[in-house]
Structures are given as C-alpha cells and as structure tokens.
Amino acid sequence: MASSEGQHESDDGMDAFMDKFKTQQYENAFSEDNWEEEFDRVPMFMKKAPEEIDPQKYPELACLQAIIHDEDRPPEEQAKSLKDEGNAFFKEKNYKKAILSYTAGLQKKCGDQDLDTLLLTNRAAANFHLGNMRSALNDAVAAKKIKPDHLKALIRGAQSCIALRNFAEAVQWCDEGLKVHPTDKKLQELRAAADKHKRITERDARKSKIKEKKLLAEKEALLAAIKDRGIKLLQPVKPRQSGSDSQDEDEDEGSTAEIAQLNLDGLGSQEATGAQVFLDEQRTLHWPVLFLYPEHQQTDFISAFSENNCFIDHLAVMFGEELPPWDADRKYHPNNLQLYFEDEEKDTFYQINPETSLLKVLQHKRFFVKSGTPSIIVLVRSSSFWKQFLTGKKIRGL
Known part of the structure; x- marks a missing residue:
C-alpha cells in the first residue's frame, strides 16, 4: 500500500514539473523568427564556414578555432587539425582558404611524413582547382620526394603536367606510378590521355617543321630571284649628317639610301x-x-x-x-x-x-x-x- 502511495506522489511530482516546463520558456532557446539563422551558427550544423569569424557572433566556432591553433599542443596535433580544417574548406570549394590551412599545417614541421605528404597532395589539388598548375606540380614533386610511391602525389603530378601541356613528362609520372600501382585506373586513364596528346603534339611539330622548311626554301628562292634581277629593296633612310653635300646620281647610285640586305x-x-x-x-x-x-x-x-x-x-x-x-x-x-x-x-x-x-x-x-x-x-x-x-x-x- 505504501508503495502505491509513493508511486502516486512521484507521478504527481512529474505532473507538476511538466506543467511548469510548459509555462516557463527556456532562456537560451532559439527564437521562433530567426531559428534557422541561429541554427546555422552552430558549428556542427553549418552549411558553410563564415569568411570572418566574430567571437561575439560565432562563439562556438571561435572556440574550436582556438583549439585548432593552440600552440601549446604538439605540432602533430596542430598539423592534423589544420589538415582537417583545410579539407572542410576544400569540400566547400573554398580553395584559397584550404591552401592557407594546408600551408599552415606544413609550417608546423611536425615530422610526420605521412601527414606532410597528405598536406602537400591536398594543397596540390586545391592549387589545381584554382588553375595554379605550376604550384600544383611543385607540391606533387615535394610530396613524391617524401614518399615516391604515394598514389595521390603521382596522380596530381600527372594531372598538372597534362594541364601544363608537358605531355612527355606526364607520361613519365604515370609510368612511375604504374610500376607500384599497376592496376590503378586513374593512372591508366591519365597515361592514355597524356600519350595521345604527346603523339598529336609531336605530329603537329613535325608538320610545322616541314612547313617552315618549305617556306624557308621558297623565301630563299624568292630573294635569289630578286638579287639576280638587280632589284633594290629600300630600308629606312639614315639621317643625313649636317654639312654633307648631295651627290649626283651618276657619282653614287646607293647614296645615303640604305639598300636592304636580301631578307x-x-x-x-x-x-x-x-x-x-x-x-x-x-x-x-x-x-x-x-x-x-x-x-x-x-x-x-x-x-x-x-x-x-x-x-x-x-x-x-x-x-x-x-x-x-x-x-x-x-x-x-x-x-x-x-x-x-x-x-x-x-x-x-x-x-x-x-x-x-x-x-x-x-x-x-x-x-x-x-x-x-x-x-x-x-x-x-x-x-x-x-x-x-x-x-x-x-x-x-x-
């Protein structure tokens, strides 16, 4: 019986609490008018990171950034946090900020070769998307020096060379990669594309050389014909020196008019x-x-x-x-x-x-x-x- 009364008292207390919860508004609750905007300020639910982080407006995000850039933590942790930050910017297609984050991570000099390689290859990808092909290639080269068999480094290097129209070099990157990753489809596709462009470029160069040689022969024949006929081509006239006397045409056929060399x-x-x-x-x-x-x-x-x-x-x-x-x-x-x-x-x-x-x-x-x-x-x-x-x-x- 006592147990039944205790349960009844407990139920009465819960009812009282729920009645109070319904009537008393939570002080830190989202407002009905701006709840979507306030919801988007929570780092977990943000669709896109703000350009400038105002601690008053984004206190939680400012706190997270402070943790990422906490100089008291070991360099490896700081570099990894900066890599993750760069990846988040990359997903948002904010490649410039991604590059800044990856660069900051590399500047930590954490000594972790795997992490440094990732930072370099990720920065190469961001540079590639921005059209900075030479910078992308430099990052790929730096990553390959650390880990010669790193797949992403090899792919980024080949992609950058193709974009720079260095097709022979792109084939070399692919061949190096296929030695250690013989079944990788991306490398196979890149090599096929690079080799095709390389052959087209070499063919066009041969055609251009043949055409240039033909034009040169035609020009030489033309100039020889003009010379054989004694025809004179006039170049710009040099200024006459003061005090010089004009000569009669029979005395000097060339005079101060400078006859063009046969070109x-x-x-x-x-x-x-x-x-x-x-x-x-x-x-x-x-x-x-x-x-x-x-x-x-x-x-x-x-x-x-x-x-x-x-x-x-x-x-x-x-x-x-x-x-x-x-x-x-x-x-x-x-x-x-x-x-x-x-x-x-x-x-x-x-x-x-x-x-x-x-x-x-x-x-x-x-x-x-x-x-x-x-x-x-x-x-x-x-x-x-x-x-x-x-x-x-x-x-x-x-």
Whole structure:
C-alpha cells in the first residue's frame, strides 16, 4: 500500500514539473523568427564556414578555432587539425582558404611524413582547382620526394603536367606510378590521355617543321630571284649628317639610301590586303603595285603585277570603257596618261613609257622598292595639275 502511495506522489511530482516546463520558456532557446539563422551558427550544423569569424557572433566556432591553433599542443596535433580544417574548406570549394590551412599545417614541421605528404597532395589539388598548375606540380614533386610511391602525389603530378601541356613528362609520372600501382585506373586513364596528346603534339611539330622548311626554301628562292634581277629593296633612310653635300646620281647610285640586305624585312606590303611579291612555277616575279593619283588623292592597288607585263596592259583595264567615279571630267584615258616614279633622295621624277615592262622599271639604278610595293604616279598629260605638280621638279627619262 505504501508503495502505491509513493508511486502516486512521484507521478504527481512529474505532473507538476511538466506543467511548469510548459509555462516557463527556456532562456537560451532559439527564437521562433530567426531559428534557422541561429541554427546555422552552430558549428556542427553549418552549411558553410563564415569568411570572418566574430567571437561575439560565432562563439562556438571561435572556440574550436582556438583549439585548432593552440600552440601549446604538439605540432602533430596542430598539423592534423589544420589538415582537417583545410579539407572542410576544400569540400566547400573554398580553395584559397584550404591552401592557407594546408600551408599552415606544413609550417608546423611536425615530422610526420605521412601527414606532410597528405598536406602537400591536398594543397596540390586545391592549387589545381584554382588553375595554379605550376604550384600544383611543385607540391606533387615535394610530396613524391617524401614518399615516391604515394598514389595521390603521382596522380596530381600527372594531372598538372597534362594541364601544363608537358605531355612527355606526364607520361613519365604515370609510368612511375604504374610500376607500384599497376592496376590503378586513374593512372591508366591519365597515361592514355597524356600519350595521345604527346603523339598529336609531336605530329603537329613535325608538320610545322616541314612547313617552315618549305617556306624557308621558297623565301630563299624568292630573294635569289630578286638579287639576280638587280632589284633594290629600300630600308629606312639614315639621317643625313649636317654639312654633307648631295651627290649626283651618276657619282653614287646607293647614296645615303640604305639598300636592304636580301631578307624579308623589305618585302612586307603595307596594304591592307597583305599581298607580297611571289615567284611562280615559271620563275616569274609578281609584285603588288600601287598607283597614285595625286590630283584626286586616290589610289589603285594591283596585288599581282607580273614583271613581264607592261603598264599599258593594266591602264587599259583600269581606264577602259568605264572610268572611275572620281574622274568627273572624264579625262583619265590611257592615251592621256603619263607615268612617273619618284627618286625622293635626288628630288627627281623619272618618266615611264607605258609600253615599258615592270621589270625594266624595277631594274632602274634609281628605283628602290619600299615596303615590298613599287609605287607609280599617274598624271593627266598637259593638264593644269600636271603642270603645277611638276613645276620645279627635275624630270628624267628611263
């Protein structure tokens, strides 16, 4: 009977406690309005670590960090805690903070080779994801020095070499790894990829070398053809020294104009088309030629003027049945035109017979090809502009 009464008293006490629990609010409970935000401040339930840890706002997390970085603990414990911290940042894809944690762990110099190797390979992975391929490779090399057969170090090294397009080196990393891990699928896949890229790169290099050799032979043949014809390529003119007297053309054909050595520097056309002189299968030179019409400030550009063609051949096409729209007076007929080239150094104009071939003009002792493009001035004979333009100029025939 006493036992029954005791049980009854106990039940009454529990009822009283539960009644009080229902009416009295817990002082440290989450608020109904912000419970999700407060819940996320608990380290165990955080979805993502905050960028800056405020001890007032995140007291529990600040406490955990203090434990991780407690300098009184053995270096091995500190390094392991920093590795775990780095791994947490890595999972959140916060690779920069992961690198900082792994680096701090390595700086502890704990002497644990396994732990140091993990810190290095993990930092290599973080660097790899950030695109720091050279740093990733350096970490893999450092890890392999500690443990030459470490699988992750070998994989990270191969991955970094492939990203750096060092395919031959990547194959070496894979071969070293497969000696101790012959069945590892990741290493096998990396080796296959590296070997494929290596063979493609070597093939492209061979093709490029053959192409370069062919282009070089073509250039040498082109320059030899120009040299054999006695055509002069003009390089930039050196400033004339003060007090020097100009010489007559018969005294010094080269004068201060510096003739280009036979190289491609003097063959680059300045025209937007990028046309250049070329040698065809019949060993005939074809030049880009610029026609200048100073009266109207207009130009014509012929991208491939055969050296054997005469100027009249092109004039007949350019000024045939249809005259250019800028010729309002309709006076640019082939029979009305006079052609000249200018010797700027001698301040002299040489008149060209339209029946003359391009080669004959290019071989003239005072004709210098500038920027790979011969220039010809076109004027209308006996026009007012023609008289004004040539006034005071020295005129010579070919």
